[in-house]
Amino acid sequence: MTEAAGRCPKLGLIVNPVAGLGGRVGLKGSDGEEIQKRALELGAVPGAQGRAAQALERVSSIVNTDIITWPVEMGEDVAKRCGLDPTVVGSIEPGKTSAEDTRHAAAGMLQAGVDLLLFAGGDGTARDICGAVGSKVPVLGIPAGVKIHSAAFATTPLAAGDLASLYLQGRVSALREAEVIDIDEEALRRGDITVRLFGYLKVPFRTSLIQSLKSASGPGEKVAMQAIAATVVEVMEKGVLYIIGPGTTTREVMTGLGLGKTLVGVDVVEDGRIVASDANESQILSLIAGRRAVIVVTPIGGQGCIFGRGNQQISPEVIRRVGRENIIVVGTPGKLNTLAGRPLWVDTGDREVDGMLYGHYRVVTGYNEEAICRVSG
Amino acid sequence: MGQRDITKERYSDGKPVLRRFHQARWDEPIIFELSRAGQRGILVPEVDEEIRARAGDVLATLPDGMRRKDPPALPELSQPQVVRHYARLSQENLGADLNVDIGQGTCTMKYSPKINDQLAANPKLLDLHPFQDEETVQGILEVMYRFEQILKEISGLDRFSLQPGAGSAAIYANVSIIRAYHEARGESKQRDEIITTIFSHPSNAACAKTAGYRVITLYPDDDGYPDLDALKAAVSERTAGLLITNPEDTGIYNPKIAEFVDIVHGAGGLCSYDQANANGVLGITRAREADFDLCHFNLHKTFSTPHGCGGPAVGATGVKEELARFLPVPLVEYDGDRYRLDYDLADSIGKVGSFHGVPAVVVKAYAWAMSLGADGLREVAGIAVLNNNYLLKKMLEIPGLSIPYAKGKRRIEQVRYSWEKLAEETGVHSEELGIRAADFGVHYWTSHHPFVVPEPCTLEPTESYSKDELDEYVAIIAHVAREAYTDPEIVKSAPHNSTVHTIEHEPFDDPSQWAVTWRAFRRKVGGD
Amino acid sequence: MSEQRPPDYPYIPNSVPKVKEQMLREVGAESVEEFFEDIPDSLRLKGKMNLPEPLLSEQALKRHVEGILARNATARENLNFLGAGCWQHHVPAVCDEVNRRGEFLTAYAGEPYDDHGRFQTLFEYASMMGELLNMDVVNVPIYDGLQAAATSLCMATRITGRRHALVSKAIGAEKLSKIRDYCRPSADIELVGFEAETGQLDLGELKGRLSSDTAALFLGNPSYLGTIEQAGGEIADIAHEKGALLIVDVDPISLGVLTPPADYGADIVCGDIQPLGMHMQFGGGQAGFIATRDEEEFVMEYPSRLFGIAPTRVEGEYGFGDVAYERTSFAVREEGREWVGTAAALWGITAGVYLALMGPQGMAEIGEGIMARARYAMLKLDTIEGVKAPLFSTPHFKEFVVNFDGTGRSVAEINRALLAGGIFGGKDLTQEYPKLGSSALYCVTEVHSRQDIDRLVEALREEVA
Numbered sequence A: 001m002t003e004a005a006g007r008c009p010k011l012g013l014i015v016n017p018v019a020g021l022g023g024r025v026g027l028k029g030s031d032g033e034e035i036q037k038r039a040l041e042l043g044a045v046p047g048a049q050g051r052a053a054q055a056l057e058r059v060s061s062i063v064n065t066d067i068i069t070w071p072v073e074m075g076e077d078v079a080k081r082c083g084l085d086p087t088v089v090g091s092i093e094p095g096k097t098s099a100e101d102t103r104h105a106a107a108g109m110l111q112a113g114v115d116l117l118l119f120a121g122g123d124g125t126a127r128d129i130c131g132a133v134g135s136k137v138p139v140l141g142i143p144a145g146v147k148i149h150s151a152a153f154a155t156t157p158l159a160a161g162d163l164a165s166l167y168l169q170g171r172v173s174a175l176r177e178a179e180v181i182d183i184d185e186e187a188l189r190r191g192d193i194t195v196r197l198f199g200y201l202k203v204p205f206r207t208s209l210i211q212s213l214k215s216a217s218g219p220g221e222k223v224a225m226q227a228i229a230a231t232v233v234e235v236m237e238k239g240v241l242y243i244i245g246p247g248t249t250t251r252e253v254m255t256g257l258g259l260g261k262t263l264v265g266v267d268v269v270e271d272g273r274i275v276a277s278d279a280n281e282s283q284i285l286s287l288i289a290g291r292r293a294v295i296v297v298t299p300i301g302g303q304g305c306i307f308g309r310g311n312q313q314i315s316p317e318v319i320r321r322v323g324r325e326n327i328i329v330v331g332t333p334g335k336l337n338t339l340a341g342r343p344l345w346v347d348t349g350d351r352e353v354d355g356m357l358y359g360h361y362r363v364v365t366g367y368n369e370e371a372i373c374r375v376s377g
Numbered sequence B: 001m002g003q004r005d006i007t008k009e010r011y012s013d014g015k016p017v018l019r020r021f022h023q024a025r026w027d028e029p030i031i032f033e034l035s036r037a038g039q040r041g042i043l044v045p046e047v048d049e050e051i052r053a054r055a056g057d058v059l060a061t062l063p064d065g066m067r068r069k070d071p072p073a074l075p076e077l078s079q080p081q082v083v084r085h086y087a088r089l090s091q092e093n094l095g096a097d098l099n100v101d102i103g104q105g106t107c108t109m110k111y112s113p114k115i116n117d118q119l120a121a122n123p124k125l126l127d128l129h130p131f132q133d134e135e136t137v138q139g140i141l142e143v144m145y146r147f148e149q150i151l152k153e154i155s156g157l158d159r160f161s162l163q164p165g166a167g168s169a170a171i172y173a174n175v176s177i178i179r180a181y182h183e184a185r186g187e188s189k190q191r192d193e194i195i196t197t198i199f200s201h202p203s204n205a206a207c208a209k210t211a212g213y214r215v216i217t218l219y220p221d222d223d224g225y226p227d228l229d230a231l232k233a234a235v236s237e238r239t240a241g242l243l244i245t246n247p248e249d250t251g252i253y254n255p256k257i258a259e260f261v262d263i264v265h266g267a268g269g270l271c272s273y274d275q276a277n278a279n280g281v282l283g284i285t286r287a288r289e290a291d292f293d294l295c296h297f298n299l300h301k302t303f304s305t306p307h308g309c310g311g312p313a314v315g316a317t318g319v320k321e322e323l324a325r326f327l328p329v330p331l332v333e334y335d336g337d338r339y340r341l342d343y344d345l346a347d348s349i350g351k352v353g354s355f356h357g358v359p360a361v362v363v364k365a366y367a368w369a370m371s372l373g374a375d376g377l378r379e380v381a382g383i384a385v386l387n388n389n390y391l392l393k394k395m396l397e398i399p400g401l402s403i404p405y406a407k408g409k410r411r412i413e414q415v416r417y418s419w420e421k422l423a424e425e426t427g428v429h430s431e432e433l434g435i436r437a438a439d440f441g442v443h444y445w446t447s448h449h450p451f452v453v454p455e456p457c458t459l460e461p462t463e464s465y466s467k468d469e470l471d472e473y474v475a476i477i478a479h480v481a482r483e484a485y486t487d488p489e490i491v492k493s494a495p496h497n498s499t500v501h502t503i504e505h506e507p508f509d510d511p512s513q514w515a516v517t518w519r520a521f522r523r524k525v526g527g528d
Numbered sequence C: 001m002s003e004q005r006p007p008d009y010p011y012i013p014n015s016v017p018k019v020k021e022q023m024l025r026e027v028g029a030e031s032v033e034e035f036f037e038d039i040p041d042s043l044r045l046k047g048k049m050n051l052p053e054p055l056l057s058e059q060a061l062k063r064h065v066e067g068i069l070a071r072n073a074t075a076r077e078n079l080n081f082l083g084a085g086c087w088q089h090h091v092p093a094v095c096d097e098v099n100r101r102g103e104f105l106t107a108y109a110g111e112p113y114d115d116h117g118r119f120q121t122l123f124e125y126a127s128m129m130g131e132l133l134n135m136d137v138v139n140v141p142i143y144d145g146l147q148a149a150a151t152s153l154c155m156a157t158r159i160t161g162r163r164h165a166l167v168s169k170a171i172g173a174e175k176l177s178k179i180r181d182y183c184r185p186s187a188d189i190e191l192v193g194f195e196a197e198t199g200q201l202d203l204g205e206l207k208g209r210l211s212s213d214t215a216a217l218f219l220g221n222p223s224y225l226g227t228i229e230q231a232g233g234e235i236a237d238i239a240h241e242k243g244a245l246l247i248v249d250v251d252p253i254s255l256g257v258l259t260p261p262a263d264y265g266a267d268i269v270c271g272d273i274q275p276l277g278m279h280m281q282f283g284g285g286q287a288g289f290i291a292t293r294d295e296e297e298f299v300m301e302y303p304s305r306l307f308g309i310a311p312t313r314v315e316g317e318y319g320f321g322d323v324a325y326e327r328t329s330f331a332v333r334e335e336g337r338e339w340v341g342t343a344a345a346l347w348g349i350t351a352g353v354y355l356a357l358m359g360p361q362g363m364a365e366i367g368e369g370i371m372a373r374a375r376y377a378m379l380k381l382d383t384i385e386g387v388k389a390p391l392f393s394t395p396h397f398k399e400f401v402v403n404f405d406g407t408g409r410s411v412a413e414i415n416r417a418l419l420a421g422g423i424f425g426g427k428d429l430t431q432e433y434p435k436l437g438s439s440a441l442y443c444v445t446e447v448h449s450r451q452d453i454d455r456l457v458e459a460l461r462e463e464v465a
Helices: A033-041 A048-062 A076-081 A099-112 A123-133 A157-169 A185-190 A221-235 A248-256 A281-288 A316-322 A333-338 A351-357 B049-055 B079-091 B114-120 B134-155 B167-184 B202-210 B228-234 B257-266 B321-326 B359-395 B420-426 B430-438 B467-486 B488-492 B518-524 C017-027 C032-036 C058-069 C093-099 C116-133 C145-160 C173-183 C203-209 C232-241 C345-382 C411-420 C450-464
Strands: A010-015 A066-069 A116-121 A139-143 A175-183 A195-204 A241-244 A267-270 A273-276 A293-297 A305-307 A327-330 A344-346 A359-366 A369-376 B159-161 B193-197 B214-218 B239-245 B270-275 B294-298 B315-319 B331-334 B339-342 B415-418 B456-459 C164-168 C188-192 C214-220 C245-249 C268-272 C288-292 C307-311 C318-322 C399-403 C439-443
Touching: A010 A048, A010 A076, A010 A099, A048 A076, A048 A116, A048 A139, A048 A157, A066 A076, A099 A116, A099 A123, A116 A123, A116 A157, A123 A139, A123 A175, A123 A195, A139 A157, A139 A195, A157 A195, A221 A248, A221 A327, A221 A333, A221 A359, A241 A248, A241 A281, A248 A293, A248 A327, A267 A281, A273 A281, A281 A316, A293 A316, A316 A351, A333 A359, A333 A369, A344 A351, A359 B228, A369 B228, B049 C345, B049 C450, B079 C093, B079 C116, B079 C345, B114 B359, B114 C058, B134 B159, B134 B294, B134 B315, B134 B331, B134 B339, B134 B359, B134 C058, B159 B321, B167 B202, B167 B239, B167 B270, B167 B294, B167 B315, B167 B321, B193 B202, B193 B228, B202 B214, B202 B239, B214 B228, B228 B257, B239 B257, B257 B270, B315 B321, B359 B415, B359 B456, B359 B467, B359 C017, B359 C032, B359 C058, B420 B467, B430 B456, B430 B467, B430 B488, B467 B488, B467 C017, B518 C116, C093 C345, C116 C288, C116 C307, C116 C318, C116 C345, C145 C164, C145 C173, C145 C214, C145 C245, C145 C268, C145 C288, C164 C173, C173 C188, C188 C203, C203 C232, C214 C232, C232 C245, C345 C399, C345 C450, C411 C439, C411 C450
Parallel strands: A010 A066, A010 A116, A116 A139, A241 A293, A293 A327, A305 A344, A327 A359, A344 A369, A369 B214, B193 B214, B193 B239, B239 B270, B270 B294, C164 C188, C164 C214, C214 C245, C245 C268
Antiparallel strands: A175 A195, A241 A267, A267 A273, A359 A369, B159 B315, B294 B315, B331 B339, B415 B456, C268 C288, C307 C318, C399 C439
């Protein structure tokens, strides 16, 4: 439902006005009222408005849209600053917005039937929106937060504007599932990192404005995942426990077995059957006691981490018992290429286990295709 | 009388100013739209009366189901209309004869000397049938033989087949030879893996896969070289071979290449050197010195034969003596007196292409090599590399552009640049810069699979462009990059001076809209 | 500084020493050697390549190459009856005119904006082939008919998810060799014989060999031996009944008169476009085509490029691009979809010119004319004592098998004698088809006059008498 379909497309806009507050003053993230207050005291300048404006200006220079947004600093201001005449719905208490407001706004946009929901914020904002709308509407993030792990964001505000325009014009129609990473910021400030895969958002996917030529065309991301899954399923042995980590790629392995996957959790499979869904560390440990087990993992998010981010259930103890030789790393060529040559890494919280994991791995990248990738700390 | 600087409009500070280019825009209809019933473009020879009388109604001999009912709905045009149609379309095509064609990096768009085309259009070649008696084709066999000797010297390898139809076909032939070699040793079942690198041409991986191999890809290390430790981790008793380019598409020469070869040899695999583009190393380093077992050259790249919009072409495949028995048949042999075709290779992989490949391309490549000799080929490499490093210096003066990897190292014959910074700062992407560059009459290559280098741009100046022409190209790119900062919209809405305007891409991926033929287009869009 | 001398190399502008020095200065290098400093000494070629002395002047080069080529004796200087995959047809002057234009000849792979002409001409080529073949999808040419055959079979294995493939025995040895090498990872090839009397595919054997694992039957029509298959529709039904595809390899120049294979049930049609405007050039004018219906499951399995037409942002303007470039296998099975690369695009443009010149009437006339000449030749040859022409009792298109068993002479002997008289006899089939005895494959096209054919007949009559 875009411009090509003959009507003016509807663009939803949500600005998390406090996103990014913490980062500039050395606070890890901006979750919580206290932190926001401290950040402001420390001299933080809200950046989300400016970033949202950059993206929105880009959109409005390219495509005519009906802007639907939330009041005052949650979008209205930005839209008006860009000389637009938005439809404003909902209500807030200016200066005191919270995660709850983000969720309300997202639900409101869904109800208003927007074609695309553009939001400015960080991982926390993505999490709140994901919780409210899931994959019911295409979403795109304007990066404005402290930590951006989620793959729901464009690389820059301008890039977000461009991609949004192309999508609204109907020139980009592909959507992909982007991982939403949930970092417990409070724990992060204490020095503990607990990262969880929260869920998935549907994000417009721009392959290339120009079709690529000359090269042998590789299969798309989805097909690459299916190819990887076929390869893994083929090598699965009877009587062995398979610990399947979270991720869209590993989910295809489960699909290949005809099983459903706990999207953000760890499942354990034996002989084509699920023996534990969304298993925690202790369940996994008791299952594999005295048994041969294999771990199947994929890098989470765009950072190339294979252990320690989003899959902590596969703990150092689990890894130690399974053994390095029983780890299958899978990842699409597209994902590996985004690392631009940087190695994969691990941060399990156990230095000994990390050390054991360093070195080169054969990463399954397709059917009968592997890449040799280095894993470092 | 006062002197007037008559060139001041063309040059500024000794550098050429941007040309006010406008590509031919004929708005030429599709050929079917030009059709009018009854027009003829050419007449076919009449059938002799006696033949007609004797043969009778030949169509009546056809069974009912085999006789065409409706004539094909081909367009009907007079000859001058056909000529004008194609002449106009040719003007809407930017051949290397027309532009500073350094923007199609990795393609080696060098000058294709006209004399070589003329030599290959000789009726003494055009009118040869591939199955003629050897006695009647001594001339073309001699050219093929002589050219093979030249390739042997350039590569240091021992035998060549000129049969593969281009680079990818040559890679496929090499993979087939690797398979045949292991088969002959009874190890083909065990050796089911081919190793390649991410910056090698993607056809290496694709061909190995087509041949049934598991493909293992090495990613670069921090400096952009293929990772030697990754190779060590990759090789095993399953290794059939290594397919690798050097320098890779980044233009960086891998100095550890001999170690790569040794490691793979140590594991029992063979090593194939993808020299599709050998332009920067002619007479400098060879497959032999690094101990490669196989290699291939694209005659339309290094050896100057015209690219023909994408073929016909030749991918010459070379091997060490011990692998010669696996080459495609026939090979050209010379006994000091006569040239002959040898089909008698018991272990040959068979045919990879029709007949003898594309001999006309071999004639052109042979003439090119003969016009240069050893010193000239060395000069080709030297100037190609000088041009490249000169271009690199000038390009890096443009804000927003950088080169990844191997900081401070020289590049060989091409460079993969990155506009990552410009894209971040302006939102303008590499490919958009490229389309805008077309407004000034140059190509700008946008395919750099895989996209490991963000916002890539690959330039390969070859030896065929003058310093002024390189400066002109840089000036165009600098101008477009400046526009990205000052007026991004003009870049994003390009092309403005080209044959057509922005093309809608959605239909190409939508089965209900895509149209590979005019009849499909009429049916889907016109409602026929 | 010494006086600047002119460059030795007219193709290398910056070989002028002064320019070279200036450029080196600008990049801060002492000499060109510096650029190669990353190449270790152990890998450097020691000394100079041992190559023939160059022929620096264009005149010397021309004399040298023409001198060598002069040793050839051509099919035009002689009378040629060789075919077998490379055929002597008239090449219209306009074909050469167009494919020698530098704009096409020296272009490569630019975007649809700078290289619009290449996209449109190749789209038009595919469109005209589509009319000839009565199919909606035709690829940008690949290397040759051999590759087209092998790729068609691979496509069929991917589309059906099956490995077994049947190939008619009336196929050239080179094509079969290519198929066997190329399809080995994806298909198990089995041959189906033809009837000794008629040369028609043995339908009984076909039924026996077809199974629920058969991906396709590959059939030449006209076959390699020149025979026209009578039962196209029936063969298609038999194959389809088992869920197998029918692949027909067709000579495109026959389609002005012969039914396009799609009309009798072919699912994939392939072949070589050399007859459509390409000189034989010792086999260098080959280019392969593959055509299918416009169905997603077929389109998605092409490894080659497909150029499509689309609107631009200006009303009424045509733009072009690659259809389904990110082509994907539907189910992930076996190997990928081969590769795409430089192949034979210029011959596609040329074949388009050929078809545009010929039009529907030209194609009908040339097809009928070829059949008439071939039939005349067969009738006349058959009057020679001991010679049987054609060997198979079935209609032929432009090629036919001539059997010399009754003469007691080998084809090699006969061809040697013909050559002495300036005639290139038909292709010797003795090795390819030992069962056919002393047989040769003759090819007659529109280039042959009645006098040419009569001359062959008389020469043969004399030789075998």
